[in-house]
Amino acid sequence: MPIIARMPAEPRGRASTAHLDEYPETMGRSSSDPAQQIRPSRSYRERAGTVFETLKKKTMTMELPILPCWDEGDPGLPVFCRGDSPKWWMLFNPKNRWSNDNLLCISFGNVGFKYFDKHRSTWMGFAMWSTLFSIAFTIAGCFALSINMRIVQDVNWFKYRVTNTTSGEQYLVDVGLRSFVYTHNPCTPFGCARRSYVFSETEAGGWPNEFVEHGLKGCRDNAGDAALGALLTCATLLFALSGTISRMRFSSDANIQKALGMITDLFCASVPQFLTLYRVGKDCYFWNKEESLYGDIQATVFVGPGYYCYIICLFGALMRALFHWLTPIPGQGSGCKPELPRGLVELLDEDGDGQLSWDEMKRAYKTILAKRRKLAKDAQERSQAIVESEWNASATNGAMMVKKHIKEDQETSRKLADMNGTSRIASTIGIGPPSFLFGAPPKSGRTSPTNPISEKPAYTRGTPPASPHGTSFDSP
Numbered sequence: 001m002p003i004i005a006r007m008p009a010e011p012r013g014r015a016s017t018a019h020l021d022e023y024p025e026t027m028g029r030s031s032s033d034p035a036q037q038i039r040p041s042r043s044y045r046e047r048a049g050t051v052f053e054t055l056k057k058k059t060m061t062m063e064l065p066i067l068p069c070w071d072e073g074d075p076g077l078p079v080f081c082r083g084d085s086p087k088w089w090m091l092f093n094p095k096n097r098w099s100n101d102n103l104l105c106i107s108f109g110n111v112g113f114k115y116f117d118k119h120r121s122t123w124m125g126f127a128m129w130s131t132l133f134s135i136a137f138t139i140a141g142c143f144a145l146s147i148n149m150r151i152v153q154d155v156n157w158f159k160y161r162v163t164n165t166t167s168g169e170q171y172l173v174d175v176g177l178r179s180f181v182y183t184h185n186p187c188t189p190f191g192c193a194r195r196s197y198v199f200s201e202t203e204a205g206g207w208p209n210e211f212v213e214h215g216l217k218g219c220r221d222n223a224g225d226a227a228l229g230a231l232l233t234c235a236t237l238l239f240a241l242s243g244t245i246s247r248m249r250f251s252s253d254a255n256i257q258k259a260l261g262m263i264t265d266l267f268c269a270s271v272p273q274f275l276t277l278y279r280v281g282k283d284c285y286f287w288n289k290e291e292s293l294y295g296d297i298q299a300t301v302f303v304g305p306g307y308y309c310y311i312i313c314l315f316g317a318l319m320r321a322l323f324h325w326l327t328p329i330p331g332q333g334s335g336c337k338p339e340l341p342r343g344l345v346e347l348l349d350e351d352g353d354g355q356l357s358w359d360e361m362k363r364a365y366k367t368i369l370a371k372r373r374k375l376a377k378d379a380q381e382r383s384q385a386i387v388e389s390e391w392n393a394s395a396t397n398g399a400m401m402v403k404k405h406i407k408e409d410q411e412t413s414r415k416l417a418d419m420n421g422t423s424r425i426a427s428t429i430g431i432g433p434p435s436f437l438f439g440a441p442p443k444s445g446r447t448s449p450t451n452p453i454s455e456k457p458a459y460t461r462g463t464p465p466a467s468p469h470g471t472s473f474d475s476p
Helices: 018-022 044-056 103-109 114-118 120-145 149-154 210-215 217-248 255-285 305-326 342-348 358-428
Strands: 158-164 170-175 179-188 191-198 297-303
Touching (some): 120 217, 120 305, 149 179, 217 255, 255 297, 342 358
Antiparallel strands (some): 158 297
Protein backbone atom coordinates (compact mmCIF):
# COMPACT_ATOMS: atom_id res chain seq x y z
CA MET A 1 0.00 0.00 0.00
CA PRO A 2 1.92 3.11 -1.15
CA ILE A 3 -0.12 5.47 1.05
CA ILE A 4 0.98 3.68 4.20
CA ALA A 5 4.58 3.67 3.08
CA ARG A 6 4.53 7.44 2.69
CA MET A 7 3.17 8.17 6.16
CA PRO A 8 6.09 9.16 8.44
CA ALA A 9 5.63 8.51 12.15
CA GLU A 10 5.11 11.43 14.55
CA PRO A 11 5.52 11.53 18.35
CA ARG A 12 2.94 9.74 20.48
CA GLY A 13 2.14 7.27 17.73
CA ARG A 14 0.35 9.65 15.36
CA ALA A 15 1.10 9.74 11.66
CA SER A 16 1.52 12.95 9.75
CA THR A 17 -1.04 13.63 7.04
CA ALA A 18 0.18 17.08 6.03
CA HIS A 19 1.83 15.63 2.94
CA LEU A 20 -1.57 14.62 1.62
CA ASP A 21 -2.50 18.25 0.92
CA GLU A 22 -0.22 18.29 -2.09
CA TYR A 23 -2.14 15.47 -3.78
CA PRO A 24 -5.13 16.68 -5.80
CA GLU A 25 -8.37 14.85 -5.28
CA THR A 26 -8.39 14.07 -9.01
CA MET A 27 -5.03 12.26 -8.84
CA GLY A 28 -4.65 9.70 -11.56
CA ARG A 29 -7.04 11.46 -13.94
CA SER A 30 -6.18 13.86 -16.74
CA SER A 31 -6.91 17.45 -15.69
CA SER A 32 -7.40 18.50 -19.30
CA ASP A 33 -10.44 16.28 -19.69
CA PRO A 34 -13.37 17.82 -17.77
CA ALA A 35 -15.36 14.62 -18.10
CA GLN A 36 -12.75 12.73 -16.13
CA GLN A 37 -12.44 15.30 -13.34
CA ILE A 38 -14.81 13.46 -11.03
CA ARG A 39 -14.54 14.06 -7.31
CA PRO A 40 -13.97 10.76 -5.50
CA SER A 41 -16.23 9.66 -2.70
CA ARG A 42 -13.46 10.18 -0.12
CA SER A 43 -10.29 12.25 -0.29
CA TYR A 44 -6.84 10.75 0.12
CA ARG A 45 -6.62 12.35 3.56
CA GLU A 46 -9.78 10.62 4.73
CA ARG A 47 -8.74 7.28 3.33
CA ALA A 48 -5.25 7.50 4.90
CA GLY A 49 -6.79 8.45 8.24
CA THR A 50 -9.11 5.44 8.08
CA VAL A 51 -6.24 3.08 7.26
CA PHE A 52 -4.13 4.50 10.08
CA GLU A 53 -6.93 4.12 12.62
CA THR A 54 -7.36 0.53 11.51
CA LEU A 55 -3.65 -0.18 11.88
CA LYS A 56 -3.61 1.30 15.38
CA LYS A 57 -6.09 -1.36 16.50
CA LYS A 58 -3.96 -4.18 15.12
CA THR A 59 -1.33 -5.97 17.21
CA MET A 60 1.68 -7.51 15.54
CA THR A 61 3.56 -10.35 17.25
CA MET A 62 7.03 -11.32 16.05
CA GLU A 63 8.98 -14.31 17.34
CA LEU A 64 12.71 -13.90 16.81
CA PRO A 65 15.08 -16.85 17.22
CA ILE A 66 17.20 -16.79 20.39
CA LEU A 67 20.75 -18.07 20.46
CA PRO A 68 21.37 -20.83 23.04
CA CYS A 69 23.66 -18.46 24.96
CA TRP A 70 20.69 -16.24 25.94
CA ASP A 71 17.84 -18.77 25.97
CA GLU A 72 16.57 -18.80 29.58
CA GLY A 73 14.25 -21.68 28.76
CA ASP A 74 17.22 -23.99 28.29
CA PRO A 75 18.30 -25.68 31.57
CA GLY A 76 21.70 -26.46 30.09
CA LEU A 77 21.38 -30.20 30.69
CA PRO A 78 20.82 -33.10 28.32
CA VAL A 79 17.50 -34.87 28.67
CA PHE A 80 18.94 -37.92 30.45
CA CYS A 81 20.45 -35.71 33.20
CA ARG A 82 17.23 -33.96 34.18
CA GLY A 83 14.80 -34.94 36.94
CA ASP A 84 13.96 -34.34 40.58
CA SER A 85 15.72 -37.50 41.81
CA PRO A 86 19.04 -37.56 39.91
CA LYS A 87 21.44 -40.48 39.95
CA TRP A 88 24.93 -40.08 41.41
CA TRP A 89 26.53 -39.71 37.98
CA MET A 90 24.30 -36.76 37.00
CA LEU A 91 26.89 -34.32 38.35
CA PHE A 92 25.51 -31.20 36.67
CA ASN A 93 21.95 -31.68 37.90
CA PRO A 94 21.22 -28.91 40.46
CA LYS A 95 19.59 -31.43 42.80
CA ASN A 96 22.51 -33.85 42.88
CA ARG A 97 23.47 -34.11 46.56
CA TRP A 98 27.09 -34.99 45.80
CA SER A 99 28.00 -32.17 43.41
CA ASN A 100 25.40 -29.42 43.93
CA ASP A 101 22.90 -29.76 46.73
CA ASN A 102 25.15 -29.90 49.80
CA LEU A 103 26.48 -27.32 52.25
CA LEU A 104 30.02 -27.26 50.84
CA CYS A 105 28.93 -26.67 47.23
CA ILE A 106 26.35 -24.11 48.33
CA SER A 107 29.10 -22.20 50.16
CA PHE A 108 31.29 -22.13 47.04
CA GLY A 109 28.34 -21.08 44.89
CA ASN A 110 27.70 -18.14 47.22
CA VAL A 111 31.11 -16.55 46.48
CA GLY A 112 30.73 -13.38 44.43
CA PHE A 113 28.87 -10.11 44.29
CA LYS A 114 25.22 -9.40 43.60
CA TYR A 115 26.10 -6.83 40.92
CA PHE A 116 27.72 -9.52 38.77
CA ASP A 117 24.79 -11.84 39.43
CA LYS A 118 22.37 -9.21 38.14
CA HIS A 119 24.50 -8.52 35.04
CA ARG A 120 25.76 -12.06 34.49
CA SER A 121 24.82 -12.06 30.81
CA THR A 122 27.22 -9.12 30.29
CA TRP A 123 30.23 -10.23 32.32
CA MET A 124 30.02 -13.96 31.71
CA GLY A 125 29.27 -13.08 28.09
CA PHE A 126 32.56 -11.19 27.98
CA ALA A 127 34.30 -14.28 29.36
CA MET A 128 32.53 -16.40 26.75
CA TRP A 129 33.56 -14.18 23.82
CA SER A 130 37.16 -13.92 25.05
CA THR A 131 37.26 -17.71 25.29
CA LEU A 132 35.79 -18.10 21.82
CA PHE A 133 38.39 -15.79 20.27
CA SER A 134 41.20 -17.41 22.24
CA ILE A 135 40.22 -20.81 20.81
CA ALA A 136 41.04 -19.59 17.31
CA PHE A 137 44.39 -18.13 18.37
CA THR A 138 45.26 -21.21 20.43
CA ILE A 139 44.64 -23.50 17.47
CA ALA A 140 46.96 -21.32 15.38
CA GLY A 141 49.69 -21.42 18.04
CA CYS A 142 49.26 -25.16 18.44
CA PHE A 143 50.35 -25.68 14.82
CA ALA A 144 53.89 -25.17 16.11
CA LEU A 145 53.68 -28.82 17.22
CA SER A 146 54.14 -29.75 13.58
CA ILE A 147 57.54 -30.73 12.19
CA ASN A 148 56.72 -29.41 8.74
CA MET A 149 59.30 -26.73 7.94
CA ARG A 150 56.87 -24.34 6.25
CA ILE A 151 54.37 -24.52 9.13
CA VAL A 152 57.04 -24.06 11.81
CA GLN A 153 58.38 -21.00 10.00
CA ASP A 154 54.87 -19.48 9.81
CA VAL A 155 53.84 -20.08 13.45
CA ASN A 156 57.20 -20.20 15.22
CA TRP A 157 57.36 -19.24 18.87
CA PHE A 158 60.77 -17.54 18.51
CA LYS A 159 63.04 -16.60 15.64
CA TYR A 160 66.80 -16.06 15.85
CA ARG A 161 68.80 -14.05 13.34
CA VAL A 162 72.40 -15.07 14.05
CA THR A 163 75.67 -13.68 12.70
CA ASN A 164 79.09 -15.06 13.47
CA THR A 165 81.40 -12.05 13.25
CA THR A 166 84.49 -14.25 13.10
CA SER A 167 83.52 -16.46 10.21
CA GLY A 168 80.87 -14.20 8.67
CA GLU A 169 78.29 -16.98 8.76
CA GLN A 170 74.65 -15.91 8.88
CA TYR A 171 71.64 -18.08 9.48
CA LEU A 172 68.08 -18.12 10.88
CA VAL A 173 66.63 -20.45 13.51
CA ASP A 174 62.83 -20.82 13.79
CA VAL A 175 61.85 -22.42 17.10
CA GLY A 176 58.77 -24.64 17.21
CA LEU A 177 57.53 -26.88 20.01
CA ARG A 178 59.03 -30.07 18.59
CA SER A 179 61.65 -28.94 16.08
CA PHE A 180 63.99 -26.22 14.81
CA VAL A 181 64.13 -24.99 11.24
CA TYR A 182 67.68 -23.99 10.35
CA THR A 183 67.92 -21.65 7.33
CA HIS A 184 71.41 -20.88 6.02
CA ASN A 185 73.48 -19.95 2.97
CA PRO A 186 73.69 -20.39 0.04
CA CYS A 187 70.60 -18.37 -0.89
CA THR A 188 69.09 -18.09 -4.37
CA PRO A 189 66.17 -16.09 -5.76
CA PHE A 190 64.05 -19.14 -4.99
CA GLY A 191 65.05 -19.28 -1.31
CA CYS A 192 67.80 -20.36 1.03
CA ALA A 193 68.85 -23.81 2.07
CA ARG A 194 66.99 -25.05 5.14
CA ARG A 195 66.77 -28.14 7.26
CA SER A 196 64.54 -29.35 10.10
CA TYR A 197 65.95 -30.73 13.36
CA VAL A 198 63.45 -32.67 15.50
CA PHE A 199 64.29 -32.43 19.21
CA SER A 200 63.62 -36.07 20.06
CA GLU A 201 65.44 -37.46 17.02
CA THR A 202 68.59 -35.34 16.90
CA GLU A 203 71.46 -36.78 18.91
CA ALA A 204 74.45 -34.99 20.36
CA GLY A 205 76.75 -33.77 17.62
CA GLY A 206 73.99 -33.80 15.05
CA TRP A 207 73.19 -30.10 15.33
CA PRO A 208 74.41 -27.65 12.68
CA ASN A 209 76.80 -25.73 14.96
CA GLU A 210 77.87 -25.29 18.55
CA PHE A 211 75.60 -22.34 19.26
CA VAL A 212 72.42 -24.19 18.24
CA GLU A 213 73.51 -27.31 20.14
CA HIS A 214 74.58 -25.73 23.42
CA GLY A 215 73.43 -22.12 23.41
CA LEU A 216 69.81 -22.99 22.67
CA LYS A 217 69.63 -26.17 24.74
CA GLY A 218 67.51 -24.58 27.49
CA CYS A 219 65.13 -23.12 24.92
CA ARG A 220 64.91 -26.47 23.16
CA ASP A 221 64.18 -28.39 26.38
CA ASN A 222 61.50 -26.01 27.66
CA ALA A 223 59.80 -25.80 24.28
CA GLY A 224 59.63 -29.59 24.13
CA ASP A 225 58.19 -29.73 27.67
CA ALA A 226 55.53 -27.18 26.72
CA ALA A 227 54.29 -29.25 23.77
CA LEU A 228 51.94 -31.48 25.80
CA GLY A 229 50.57 -28.55 27.79
CA ALA A 230 49.90 -26.61 24.60
CA LEU A 231 47.96 -29.53 23.15
CA LEU A 232 45.88 -30.05 26.32
CA THR A 233 45.12 -26.34 26.52
CA CYS A 234 43.80 -26.37 22.99
CA ALA A 235 41.68 -29.48 23.62
CA THR A 236 40.08 -28.34 26.90
CA LEU A 237 39.00 -24.88 25.78
CA LEU A 238 35.74 -26.32 24.46
CA PHE A 239 34.76 -27.40 28.00
CA ALA A 240 35.70 -23.95 29.30
CA LEU A 241 33.51 -22.37 26.62
CA SER A 242 30.60 -24.61 27.59
CA GLY A 243 30.96 -23.57 31.24
CA THR A 244 30.80 -19.86 30.42
CA ILE A 245 27.72 -20.35 28.22
CA SER A 246 25.94 -22.24 31.02
CA ARG A 247 26.77 -19.57 33.59
CA MET A 248 25.51 -16.76 31.35
CA ARG A 249 21.91 -17.88 31.93
CA PHE A 250 20.02 -17.78 35.22
CA SER A 251 18.25 -21.03 34.34
CA SER A 252 21.35 -23.18 33.81
CA ASP A 253 23.84 -21.95 36.44
CA ALA A 254 24.68 -24.34 39.28
CA ASN A 255 27.15 -24.76 42.13
CA ILE A 256 29.23 -27.32 40.30
CA GLN A 257 29.55 -25.02 37.26
CA LYS A 258 30.91 -22.21 39.41
CA ALA A 259 33.23 -24.48 41.41
CA LEU A 260 34.71 -25.96 38.23
CA GLY A 261 35.20 -22.52 36.74
CA MET A 262 36.83 -21.16 39.90
CA ILE A 263 39.23 -24.05 40.39
CA THR A 264 40.08 -25.29 36.90
CA ASP A 265 40.36 -21.93 35.14
CA LEU A 266 42.56 -20.51 37.88
CA PHE A 267 44.71 -23.40 39.14
CA CYS A 268 44.61 -25.71 36.11
CA ALA A 269 44.66 -23.19 33.25
CA SER A 270 45.85 -19.70 34.16
CA VAL A 271 48.66 -20.46 36.61
CA PRO A 272 50.26 -23.43 34.72
CA GLN A 273 50.02 -21.61 31.40
CA PHE A 274 51.63 -18.50 32.86
CA LEU A 275 54.50 -20.56 34.31
CA THR A 276 55.01 -22.36 30.99
CA LEU A 277 55.11 -19.14 29.00
CA TYR A 278 57.46 -17.62 31.55
CA ARG A 279 59.94 -20.54 31.43
CA VAL A 280 59.94 -20.75 27.64
CA GLY A 281 60.30 -16.99 27.29
CA LYS A 282 63.09 -16.86 29.86
CA ASP A 283 65.20 -19.55 28.19
CA CYS A 284 64.42 -18.64 24.59
CA TYR A 285 64.26 -14.86 24.68
CA PHE A 286 66.98 -14.21 27.25
CA TRP A 287 69.43 -16.77 25.86
CA ASN A 288 72.96 -17.35 27.14
CA LYS A 289 75.18 -14.58 25.75
CA GLU A 290 78.54 -15.90 26.81
CA GLU A 291 80.22 -15.26 23.48
CA SER A 292 83.45 -16.90 24.57
CA LEU A 293 81.76 -20.29 24.41
CA TYR A 294 80.43 -19.95 20.88
CA GLY A 295 82.72 -17.47 19.17
CA ASP A 296 81.76 -13.94 18.25
CA ILE A 297 78.00 -14.57 18.06
CA GLN A 298 75.56 -11.74 17.51
CA ALA A 299 71.94 -12.92 17.72
CA THR A 300 68.70 -10.97 17.53
CA VAL A 301 65.65 -12.70 19.02
CA PHE A 302 62.09 -12.08 17.83
CA VAL A 303 58.93 -13.31 19.52
CA GLY A 304 56.97 -15.36 17.01
CA PRO A 305 53.22 -15.49 16.31
CA GLY A 306 52.77 -18.82 18.10
CA TYR A 307 53.94 -17.34 21.42
CA TYR A 308 51.65 -14.33 21.00
CA CYS A 309 48.72 -16.64 20.31
CA TYR A 310 49.21 -18.39 23.65
CA ILE A 311 49.48 -15.02 25.41
CA ILE A 312 45.97 -14.28 24.08
CA CYS A 313 44.90 -17.70 25.33
CA LEU A 314 46.27 -16.82 28.77
CA PHE A 315 44.27 -13.59 28.73
CA GLY A 316 41.08 -15.58 28.01
CA ALA A 317 41.82 -17.96 30.90
CA LEU A 318 42.36 -15.06 33.29
CA MET A 319 39.06 -13.47 32.24
CA ARG A 320 37.21 -16.74 32.80
CA ALA A 321 38.75 -17.29 36.22
CA LEU A 322 38.09 -13.69 37.28
CA PHE A 323 34.42 -13.64 36.33
CA HIS A 324 33.79 -17.15 37.66
CA TRP A 325 34.98 -15.88 41.06
CA LEU A 326 33.04 -12.61 40.88
CA THR A 327 29.72 -14.08 39.67
CA PRO A 328 27.72 -16.09 42.26
CA ILE A 329 24.90 -18.46 41.49
CA PRO A 330 21.55 -16.72 40.85
CA GLY A 331 20.13 -14.90 43.86
CA GLN A 332 23.28 -15.20 46.00
CA GLY A 333 26.43 -13.23 46.71
CA SER A 334 28.52 -13.27 49.90
CA GLY A 335 31.59 -11.41 48.68
CA CYS A 336 35.07 -12.88 48.49
CA LYS A 337 34.73 -15.70 51.04
CA PRO A 338 32.63 -18.86 50.83
CA GLU A 339 29.79 -18.99 53.33
CA LEU A 340 26.24 -20.27 53.52
CA PRO A 341 23.40 -17.94 52.49
CA ARG A 342 21.88 -16.01 55.36
CA GLY A 343 18.42 -17.44 54.81
CA LEU A 344 19.76 -20.99 55.00
CA VAL A 345 21.67 -20.20 58.20
CA GLU A 346 18.55 -18.82 59.85
CA LEU A 347 16.62 -21.90 58.79
CA LEU A 348 19.15 -24.40 60.19
CA ASP A 349 20.25 -22.44 63.28
CA GLU A 350 18.73 -24.20 66.30
CA ASP A 351 20.15 -22.15 69.19
CA GLY A 352 19.58 -18.77 67.51
CA ASP A 353 23.16 -17.51 67.80
CA GLY A 354 23.33 -16.67 64.09
CA GLN A 355 26.01 -19.27 63.37
CA LEU A 356 25.97 -22.92 62.43
CA SER A 357 27.93 -25.37 64.52
CA TRP A 358 29.14 -28.72 63.26
CA ASP A 359 26.47 -30.60 65.23
CA GLU A 360 23.74 -28.35 63.86
CA MET A 361 24.93 -28.95 60.32
CA LYS A 362 24.96 -32.74 60.88
CA ARG A 363 21.45 -32.75 62.31
CA ALA A 364 20.22 -30.46 59.57
CA TYR A 365 21.80 -32.66 56.94
CA LYS A 366 20.11 -35.76 58.37
CA THR A 367 16.79 -33.94 58.46
CA ILE A 368 17.19 -32.80 54.87
CA LEU A 369 18.06 -36.32 53.78
CA ALA A 370 15.00 -37.73 55.55
CA LYS A 371 12.74 -35.14 53.92
CA ARG A 372 14.30 -35.78 50.54
CA ARG A 373 13.80 -39.54 50.84
CA LYS A 374 10.19 -39.00 51.88
CA LEU A 375 9.60 -36.67 48.95
CA ALA A 376 11.21 -39.17 46.58
CA LYS A 377 9.05 -41.97 48.01
CA ASP A 378 5.90 -39.86 47.68
CA ALA A 379 6.81 -38.98 44.12
CA GLN A 380 7.37 -42.65 43.30
CA GLU A 381 4.01 -43.58 44.86
CA ARG A 382 2.27 -40.81 42.94
CA SER A 383 3.83 -41.94 39.69
CA GLN A 384 2.83 -45.54 40.42
CA ALA A 385 -0.74 -44.44 41.21
CA ILE A 386 -0.85 -42.49 37.97
CA VAL A 387 0.36 -45.54 36.04
CA GLU A 388 -2.26 -47.76 37.72
CA SER A 389 -5.05 -45.27 37.06
CA GLU A 390 -4.01 -45.03 33.44
CA TRP A 391 -3.93 -48.82 33.24
CA ASN A 392 -7.42 -49.09 34.77
CA ALA A 393 -8.70 -46.39 32.46
CA SER A 394 -7.23 -48.18 29.45
CA ALA A 395 -8.72 -51.49 30.66
CA THR A 396 -12.14 -49.85 31.07
CA ASN A 397 -11.89 -48.31 27.63
CA GLY A 398 -10.87 -51.69 26.25
CA ALA A 399 -13.89 -53.38 27.84
CA MET A 400 -16.17 -50.70 26.45
CA MET A 401 -14.65 -51.16 23.02
CA VAL A 402 -15.16 -54.94 23.26
CA LYS A 403 -18.81 -54.44 24.20
CA LYS A 404 -19.21 -52.03 21.33
CA HIS A 405 -17.71 -54.51 18.87
CA ILE A 406 -19.90 -57.33 20.24
CA LYS A 407 -22.96 -55.15 19.82
CA GLU A 408 -21.95 -54.29 16.27
CA ASP A 409 -21.36 -57.98 15.48
CA GLN A 410 -24.77 -58.87 16.86
CA GLU A 411 -26.41 -56.15 14.78
CA THR A 412 -24.58 -57.38 11.68
CA SER A 413 -25.62 -60.99 12.40
CA ARG A 414 -29.24 -59.91 12.77
CA LYS A 415 -29.17 -58.11 9.44
CA LEU A 416 -27.56 -61.10 7.75
CA ALA A 417 -30.16 -63.40 9.32
CA ASP A 418 -32.93 -61.28 7.83
CA MET A 419 -31.24 -61.54 4.46
CA ASN A 420 -30.86 -65.29 4.98
CA GLY A 421 -34.64 -65.71 5.13
CA THR A 422 -34.87 -64.23 1.70
CA SER A 423 -32.11 -66.52 0.48
CA ARG A 424 -33.94 -69.64 1.75
CA ILE A 425 -37.10 -68.68 -0.07
CA ALA A 426 -35.08 -68.04 -3.20
CA SER A 427 -33.40 -71.40 -2.91
CA THR A 428 -36.73 -73.22 -2.57
CA ILE A 429 -37.85 -71.93 -5.91
CA GLY A 430 -34.64 -73.08 -7.56
CA ILE A 431 -32.56 -69.93 -7.96
CA GLY A 432 -30.10 -70.61 -5.11
CA PRO A 433 -28.72 -68.10 -2.66
CA PRO A 434 -27.95 -64.60 -3.90
CA SER A 435 -24.47 -64.34 -5.31
CA PHE A 436 -23.81 -60.98 -3.67
CA LEU A 437 -24.12 -62.66 -0.23
CA PHE A 438 -22.58 -66.08 -0.63
CA GLY A 439 -20.64 -65.96 -3.89
CA ALA A 440 -21.36 -67.57 -7.23
CA PRO A 441 -23.62 -70.70 -7.39
CA PRO A 442 -21.83 -74.07 -7.31
CA LYS A 443 -20.83 -75.77 -10.49
CA SER A 444 -22.54 -78.87 -11.76
CA GLY A 445 -21.40 -82.14 -10.22
CA ARG A 446 -20.32 -80.51 -6.94
CA THR A 447 -21.96 -80.39 -3.59
CA SER A 448 -23.48 -77.07 -2.70
CA PRO A 449 -21.66 -75.01 -0.07
CA THR A 450 -23.04 -74.86 3.38
CA ASN A 451 -25.01 -71.77 4.29
CA PRO A 452 -22.79 -69.87 6.76
CA ILE A 453 -25.79 -68.41 8.61
CA SER A 454 -28.45 -71.10 8.77
CA GLU A 455 -25.89 -73.95 8.86
CA LYS A 456 -28.25 -75.88 6.54
CA PRO A 457 -27.17 -77.24 3.17
CA ALA A 458 -28.15 -75.20 0.16
CA TYR A 459 -29.85 -76.93 -2.72
CA THR A 460 -28.69 -77.60 -6.22
CA ARG A 461 -29.95 -75.19 -8.76
CA GLY A 462 -32.99 -76.51 -10.64
CA THR A 463 -33.86 -79.26 -8.11
CA PRO A 464 -36.71 -78.03 -5.92
CA PRO A 465 -36.89 -79.62 -2.47
CA ALA A 466 -39.74 -81.70 -1.24
CA SER A 467 -42.39 -79.96 0.77
CA PRO A 468 -42.09 -80.38 4.51
CA HIS A 469 -45.73 -81.53 4.43
CA GLY A 470 -45.04 -84.15 1.77
CA THR A 471 -46.42 -82.01 -1.02
CA SER A 472 -44.29 -80.50 -3.77
CA PHE A 473 -44.51 -76.80 -4.43
CA ASP A 474 -44.95 -77.65 -8.11
CA SER A 475 -48.19 -79.48 -7.50
CA PRO A 476 -51.33 -77.51 -8.09
